[in-house]
Amino acid sequence: MKIDIDIDIDIGNQKKWAQDERHWAGLMALAHRGDKGAYNQLLTELGDVIYKYLLVRFGRANWLEDMLQECLLAIHKGRHSYDPKRPFRPWLFALVRNRSIDFLRSQRSSGGRQSIDLSTAAAEASYEENHAVKLDAVRLLARMSPDDREALTLTKYAGFSIAEAAAWSGISKTAMKVRVFRALARTRKQLAREKIAL
Amino acid sequence: MTRDRDHLINSLVAELTPVQSPGQSGRLAGAWLLLAMTFVSACLWLADPFRPGWHLQLATEPQFLLENLLGLIAIGSLARLAFNWAIPGYPGRPGLTLVALLLLGSWVAMLAAGRYWPALQPSSAGARAHCNLEVLLYALPPLLLGAFAMRRLLVLEPLRTGALLGLCAGALPAWLMQLACMYAPAHALKYHLLPILPVMACGMVLVWLLARRRN
Numbered sequence: 001m002k003i004d005i006d007i008d009i010d011i012g013n014q015k016k017w018a019q020d021e022r023h024w025a026g027l028m029a030l031a032h033r034g035d036k037g038a039y040n041q042l043l044t045e046l047g048d049v050i051y052k053y054l055l056v057r058f059g060r061a062n063w064l065e066d067m068l069q070e071c072l073l074a075i076h077k078g079r080h081s082y083d084p085k086r087p088f089r090p091w092l093f094a095l096v097r098n099r100s101i102d103f104l105r106s107q108r109s110s111g112g113r114q115s116i117d118l119s120t121a122a123a124e125a126s127y128e129e130n131h132a133v134k135l136d137a138v139r140l141l142a143r144m145s146p147d148d149r150e151a152l153t154l155t156k157y158a159g160f161s162i163a164e165a166a167a168w169s170g171i172s173k174t175a176m177k178v179r180v181f182r183a184l185a186r187t188r189k190q191l192a193r194e195k196i197a198l
Numbered sequence: 199m200t201r202d203r204d205h206l207i208n209s210l211v212a213e214l215t216p217v218q219s220p221g222q223s224g225r226l227a228g229a230w231l232l233l234a235m236t237f238v239s240a241c242l243w244l245a246d247p248f249r250p251g252w253h254l255q256l257a258t259e260p261q262f263l264l265e266n267l268l269g270l271i272a273i274g275s276l277a278r279l280a281f282n283w284a285i286p287g288y289p290g291r292p293g294l295t296l297v298a299l300l301l302l303g304s305w306v307a308m309l310a311a312g313r314y315w316p317a318l319q320p321s322s323a324g325a326r327a328h329c330n331l332e333v334l335l336y337a338l339p340p341l342l343l344g345a346f347a348m349r350r351l352l353v354l355e356p357l358r359t360g361a362l363l364g365l366c367a368g369a370l371p372a373w374l375m376q377l378a379c380m381y382a383p384a385h386a387l388k389y390h391l392l393p394i395l396p397v398m399a400c401g402m403v404l405v406w407l408l409a410r411r412r413n
Contacts (some may be wrong), residue, residue, distance in 0.1 A: 032218070034216035038209050039211050043211065044207060068201060069202065069206050072203070073206070076210045080350075081220050081351055085222075090286075094287040095354070
C-alpha cells in the first residue's frame with residue numbers, strides 16, 4: 001500500500017513532466033510560424049518556471065527579476081535554435097544556465113557597491129532558505145522511529161557508507177540497506193502528505 | 199508576474215517574426231563533412247597526385263584499412279559532436295563525446311603503434327614536399343565553412359565547440375594525407391597530425407569571436 005502511493009505520485013509527476021514537455025514544444029513550434037498568442041502563452045508559462053528555477057538556486061535576491069528577464073530575452077533571441085522534434089527542457093535550461101552565468105559575471109565585473117549589495121542580498125536569502133531547510137530536516141528526523149533516524153543520520157548526514165553504518169549499528173549490510181530504503185520511502189510519503197495538506 | 203515582466207513579454211511578442219528551426223545536427227554535420235572532404239581531396243589531388251597504389255593498399259592490407267576506417271569514423275563523430283555543441287540542449291549525451299574521443303585516441307594510438315608494427319612497409323614513395331603546410335592550409339576553408347554554418351545556430355560553449363570543429367577540420371586533411379603522402383608512422387605523427395593543434399586553436403578563436411559578435 002505504501003509503495004503503491006509512492007509509485008502513484010511518481011507516475012503523476014512523470015505524466016505532468018511529459019505533458020509540459022509536449023505543450024511547450026508545441027507552443028514553440030507555433031511561435032516559429034509566427035503565432036503571437038502561442039508565443040505569449042509560452043513566455044508567460046516559462047517566466048514562472050524559470051523564476052522558480054532561479055529562486056531555488058539564488059534565493060530571493062533583489063536582482064532575480066532582472067536575471068529572469070535576461071533569460072526571457074535569451075529565449076527570444078535564440079528561439080530559432082530550438083528544433084521542435086527535440087526535447088524542450090534541455091534546450092530551455094541550457095539557455096537559462098548560460099544566461100544566468102553571464103548575468104552574474106556582468107554583475108561581478110561591474111563591481112563596486114552594487115556587487116556588495118547583491119552578495120549581501122543573496123547571502124541573506126540563502127541563509128533564510130538554508131535555515132528553513134535545516135529546520136525542516138530536524139522536524140522530519142524528530143518524527144522518525146529511532147531505527148530510521150539512526151540509519152538516515154549515519155548514511156545521509158554523517159556520510160558513512162552502508163558497510164560502516166551497518167558495523168556501527170551492529171546489523172548486516174543488507175539490513176542497513178533495507179532500513180535506509182524504508183526510511184527514505186516513509187520520509188517521501190510524509191513530505192507528499194504535507195504538500196497535499198498545504 | 200511583475201509589470202516589468204509583463205511589459206517585456208508583450209514587447210517580445212510584438213516583435214515576433216517567423217523563423218526556421220535549425221534542422222538536425224547530424225544532417226548538418228554530414229553535409230559539412232561531405233563538402234569539406236570533397237574540397238580537401240580536390241586540393242590535394244590538384245596539388246600533387248595521391249600516393250601510387252593507395253587504393254590497392256587499402257584493399258589488400260587489413261591493418262591499413264582498419265587504421266583509415268577508424269580515422270574516418272573518428273572524424274565523423276567529431277563533426278557530429280561539434281555541431282551538437284552548436285545547438286543548446288543537444289550535447290546532453292556524454293556517451294557520444296566519450297565515443298568520439300575514444301575513436302580519435304584509438305586512431306592516433308594505431309598510428310603511434312605503427313612505428314613498431316607498421317600497417318605497410320614504410321617508404322618515401324609519394325612524399326610531398328610541404329605536407330605539414332598543406333594540412334594547415336587545406337584545413338582552414340573547412341574550418342571557415344563550419345564556423346559559417348554554425349553562425350545560424352546558437353553556440354553557448356564557443357571554446358569547446360571551436361576546439362571540436364578545429365580538431366575535425368584539421369584531422370580531415372591529416373587523414374587524407376595517409377593516402378596522399380608517403381607512408382611512415384613517425385612522419386605521419388609529426389607532419390600530418392601535429393598541425394591539427396594550431397587548426398584547433400584557430401577554431402577556438404574563430405568560434406569564440408563569432409559567438410561574441412552574436413551576443
